[in-house]
Amino acid sequence: MKIMTILGTRPEIIRLSLVIKLLDQHADHILVHTGQNYDDRLNGLFFRELEIRKPDVFLGVRGDGFAHQVGEILSKSHPLLLQHRPDRLLILGDTNSGLTALVARRLGIPVYHMEAGNRCYDDRVPEEINRRVIDHSSSVLMPYTNRSRENLIKEGFENGRVFVVGNPIGEVLAHYAGRIAASTALADHGVQSRKFFLVTLHRAENVDVADRLPILMEGLILLQRQYGFPVICSLHPHTKAKLKAFQINPSQAGLHFVEPLGFFDFVKLEQSAFCLLSDSGTVQEEACIAGVPSVTLRDVTERPETIECGSNVLAGCDPASILKLVDLVTRENGLWQPPMEYLAKHVAATVCRILLGFHIPDLAEKVWLARSHQIPLKQSDSLDVVSKSK
Structure with a gap:
């Protein structure tokens, strides 16, 4: 096949x-x-x-x-x-x-x-x-x-x-667990386990909007000032371009912008962070499995299972909401059980x-197979689809 x-x-x-x-x-x-x-x-x-x-x-x-x-x-x-x-x-x-x-x-x-x-x-x-x-x-x-x-x-x-x-990600994480454990990402970025924030931003509804991206940056700066932890931002190329276009200075105090990370290094940081802040759907899943609280910087999510189990909250882009919800999720760190489908x-x-x-074969597939293998079709099979395609 x-x-x-x-x-x-x-x-x-x-x-x-x-x-x-x-x-x-x-x-x-x-x-x-x-x-x-x-x-x-x-x-x-x-x-x-x-x-x-x-x-x-x-x-x-x-x-x-x-x-x-x-x-x-x-x-x-x-x-x-x-x-x-x-x-x-x-x-x-x-x-x-x-x-x-x-x-x-x-x-x-x-x-x-x-x-x-x-x-x-x-x-x-x-x-x-x-x-x-x-x-x-x-x-x-x-x-x-x-x-x-x-x-x-x-x-x-x-x-x-x-x-x-x-969800395939649980199996992938387990398969590569040894490579993830061997990552030197913490030392490479000069951070200690549970004493830094990890951030990713790439969605169009966040980074393409001139009055939203600066507000998100403000929230991250306030977060660093309140907790005193480094904030590592894995910078998608599109986000990097938008920061420049909107004249946002990426070298603000306490924010460490880094180039996109490899899988093993990113997951090592993900599993070791105090809290994850992201607009990614996949990060919500990975954080849930890792037992690390996450705050989603969006108004909605297509992964409501992470909300229901208690690993994730929606903060939007308001700085006050971000601070309040980080405080909430980090007080109950790891008390949830991931959905069984994630494991x-x-x-x-x-x-x-x-x-x-x-x-489930359908008429369109029969026509495709006939054309692929030059198998003659019955008149009853071919009439409707072939005539409509002309």
């Missing part, structure tokens, strides 16, 4: 790391990188650290802005899918790279979506629209949690197409078994 996996960003590389290795063993596996994250610190570094082979295809997307980037992803993935003719397409998450699901489904290729069903119900968040588009273009949906599964069922997805597989074992194996052993 021929399976194509398309990815393009750091979180996808990390969470698919074990799945990729299993698919390489058990399928004719084609790995494609769109180039959405083209900086080596967000791309090549993670392939090397996690010992993932190089992609078979690199699309080289360099779109400037949403429309250009998505246009390139769609236009470049179409001939690729026609050339390789995979039996399945695997996608993880809600990035622009995942919108290749649209092309695949138009061609009749079954799409299998990991991280399906995440919802924050706020269309100001670009990824929220991507989530719905990808889910509704997918043949088989693989949510991480039962809550995400419920979201899909409410939207009308059939039970038989939805499989809760668990699931054999997630990669489960995903591979579903990919290789389960599908």
